[in-house]
Amino acid sequence: QKEVEQNSGPLSVPEGAIASLNCTYSDRVSQSFFWYRQYSGKSPELIMSIYSNGDKEDGRFTAQLNKASQYVSLLIRDSQPSDSATYLCAANTNAGKSTFGDGTTLTVKP
Amino acid sequence: DAMVIQNPRYQVTQFGKPVTLSCSQTLNHNVMYWYQQKSSQAPKLLFHYYDKDFNNEADTPDNFQSRRPNTSFCFLDIRSPGLGDAAMYLCATSGTVYNEQFFGPGTRLTVL
Numbered sequence A: 001q002k003e004v005e006q007n008s009g010p011l012s013v014p015e016g017a018i019a020s021l022n023c024t025y026s027d028r029v030s031q032s033f034f035w036y037r038q039y040s041g042k043s044p045e046l047i048m049s050i051y052s053n054g055d056k057e058d059g060r061f062t063a064q065l066n067k068a069s070q071y072v073s074l075l076i077r078d079s080q081p082s083d084s085a086t087y088l089c090a091a092n093t094n095a096g097k098s099t100f101g102d103g104t105t106l107t108v109k110p
Numbered sequence B: 001d002a003m004v005i006q007n008p009r010y011q012v013t014q015f016g017k018p019v020t021l022s023c024s025q026t027l028n029h030n031v032m033y034w035y036q037q038k039s040s041q042a043p044k045l046l047f048h049y050y051d052k053d054f055n056n057e058a059d060t061p062d063n064f065q066s067r068r069p070n071t072s073f074c075f076l077d078i079r080s081p082g083l084g085d086a087a088m089y090l091c092a093t094s095g096t097v098y099n100e101q102f103f104g105p106g107t108r109l110t111v112l
Helices: none
Strands: A004-006 A011-014 A019-025 A028-039 A045-048 A054-058 A062-065 A069-074 A083-094 A096-102 A104-109 B004-007 B008-014 B019-025 B031-037 B045-050 B053-056 B062-065 B075-080 B087-094 B105-112
Touching: A004 A083, A011 A019, A019 A028, A019 A083, A019 A104, A028 A062, A028 A069, A028 B087, A045 A054, A045 A062, A045 A069, A069 A083, A096 B045, B004 B087, B008 B019, B019 B031, B019 B087, B031 B075, B045 B062, B075 B087
Parallel strands: A011 A104, B008 B105
Antiparallel strands: A004 A019, A019 A069, A028 A045, A028 A083, A054 A062, A062 A069, A083 A096, A083 A104, B004 B019, B019 B075, B031 B045, B031 B087, B045 B053, B062 B075, B087 B105
16 A cells, blocks of 8 residues: 555546545654645646645635545646646655655646 | 755766766755656655754665755765666755655756
8 A cells, every 4th residue: 555645547627627636645643745736847846735634725726634534635626727737645744754646647628 | 036956957877877966955944855756656755854864765775875065955876876767856845844845846867
């Protein structure tokens, strides 16, 4: 079992739709969780961080965390073609261990 | 602008010829990370520094070494690159081990 698992892609949604990306983690001592966006050939850039249970909204992006279920998700509302990228879920422990999932590739079709 | 800089952006080396990749940051972050990322795979953590404290991942090959001479700079040394070491190498920084990471643009390593 991978330490951070993401729903297998690729994921394709029409422009304007909601894209839903999911992630589960196995290390219960994970303290902080992040979603990064990575365009092909580029380095990851931070989209959202979430540290406590519940929802966190930032513009068109909403992250959800459920520590009991060891589940993290990212919703992208009003998806745009520029959102087409690979989305990486990451979990950090307090020992500095940082583990990434393999990513989910999202394509938003005009 | 505060940023993370990696040099070179592209590095070509020969099988077995040592290579050094560099990373610098103007964010004054305590933590610096080195990742290896191969095509369509997750970034794989090689090691990280919290200040001068070095933390090596258990499965990082001995072929990979790192130095952090000061807060701003961190180096990745690959002593004898093999064909399997061809990858993108990402440097990232963070204020603490809990917080989000800021990535440099990466160095694409090719081994001939």
